[in-house]
Amino acid sequence: MATIENAHFTTLKGAYDTETMEATVKVRRFNPETGKSRFDTFIVTIPVTATVLDALDAIKDTCDGTLSYRKSCRMSVCGSCGMRVDGGAALACKVPMRKFVEAGHTITVSPMGNLPVIKDLVVDMTPFWDKIRAIKPYLDTKNADTPAKEWRINPADTALIHKESLCILCGCCVSECISMESDPDFLGPAALAKAYRFVGDARDKDTRERLRDLSGAHGIWDCTRCYFCNQRCPKGVDPRDAIAKLGAESFKEGFTSDAGAKHAKVFVDSTFKGGYLRETELVPKTIGPANAIKDIPFALQLARAGKVPNPLSPHKAKDNDEVKRLWKLLEKEAKGQPRRATAVHPDAVQEG
Ligand code: SF4
Ligand code: SF4
Ligand code: FES
Missing domain, CATH: 3.10.20.30 (Beta-grasp domain)
Incomplete structure (x- = not known):
């Protein structure tokens, strides 16, 4: 040609x-x-x-x-x-x-x-489909009390997983994911948004196992929060938001051992205490003191360039009450916010 x-x-x-x-x-x-x-x-x-x-x-x-x-x-x-x-x-x-x-x-x-x-x-969409398959893209009721008739989500709750249900599996989000660029094994935005579609559905009985798997290597904590997936998704699924919801649910279930989860926790704890992020605590609390020792040569390089704040006198806001008030408000809102769409058992539905 x-x-x-x-x-x-x-x-x-x-x-x-x-x-x-x-x-x-x-x-x-x-x-x-x-x-x-x-x-x-x-x-x-x-x-x-x-x-x-x-x-x-x-x-x-x-x-x-x-x-x-x-x-x-x-x-x-x-x-x-x-x-x-x-x-x-x-x-x-x-x-x-x-x-x-x-x-x-x-x-x-x-x-x-x-x-x-x-x-x-x-x-070649094979890697894309492999990841979709890996998150078990179907309701797993574990056959427990599965009604023979149609089992619906409470209509008032559909908004909780509505956006994630809009995915047409086009791959546009995956195309622009910077984490997948450095780690092709990262589950990625499409599979994780799909995972939330089932984690957020009360009819699914596999939530804990799902969250345990998603919190492990190449899972939710590998997302760098670049938001390109939200920007490129043509259907308004907002995969990054779904990943944030998966993170919140994983914390609730106690899956906090991944370095990414610890990293997020240091940010929250540190700003709550002092109104600022204490950078010098970030690495040891994220990867553990033993592993942090390996990074001392790099830390010294940063210190020589004036990029390490004084660990003995960390940044502290003059008045941290405002930050604490905000933190408590967000915590209260998060607690009151339902994350899972409840189900209406068909036996409870009046026919006709
Ligand atoms: S926000 Fe996370 S999942 Fe979305 S594109 Fe960026 S790294 Fe990938
Ligand atoms: S870009 Fe949106 S619609 Fe396409 S696969 Fe990703 S989440 Fe689904
Ligand atoms: S041809 Fe079907 S989404 Fe474009």
Whole structure:
């Protein structure tokens, strides 16, 4: 196949019974046979209402039939068309082209990150599905008192797991997760949001075991709280918020031995006591004094650069009452906040 560089294709100009525009799209190509990547630039005529997916369809129809990408529903429902548009993951069928054309901007379309590329914009979703499977993405009632009739969540509580239920498994969040970039075994935002969908459902009887597993290696505490998953999710699932809820539930169940959990606890305790984070306590209390000794050479380097506060006279707010009041208020609110959607046993539902 010849490389098409800045080719001008207008063959569809008369094909639309609507107003059209000319769009320039740069596409990252990957040839699995040679293992080589390159960028091709295409100019296509598309309706003014076209999305990025429509532009790719026009390229495939009129310029290069070998261009590979996934699609199905074309209406942000199936989750097939996840790809990077100008470096950030999005559903191609949800992004309108018009704003780019009007700004005179050439968009760059590339495959999602953190997943191996198979060809052009098609990624191998196997690692994604492996993680979804790992969190047991189904209600586990342990067969205890499972009613034969439909067993519903109390309608008033559905909001507690509503956002997590909206996930269409597109992988956009995973594409931009910085923790997965450094640790491919990290469960990641999609699987963890899915996990909360079941942890937050009172019909599930596996909560403790789920939280124990999720609090271990490559689990919730490996999230760096960058919030890119919330930013990129096209369905408003807000995976980072789900991870925070899993953290709170894990604490409640007493799963606090992971370094990440200890790290979070030092932040809370330290600011409660002094209104500031006591950095010198952070490392020993997170990884233990014995392991902290190994970090002494690094600490000395930091001290020489003036980056270690005096451990004997730590930062302390003049008046810490305000911080304590806030802390107590948040604690009270958290205690009063239901985290699990209760279930209505069908025997309690009046028929008709
Ligand atoms: S907030 Fe956590 S899970 Fe979400 S993208 Fe960042 S590191 Fe990944
Ligand atoms: S959480 Fe959002 S971005 Fe992640 S897979 Fe689900 S729908 Fe896609
Ligand atoms: S094609 Fe189904 S979400 Fe885009």
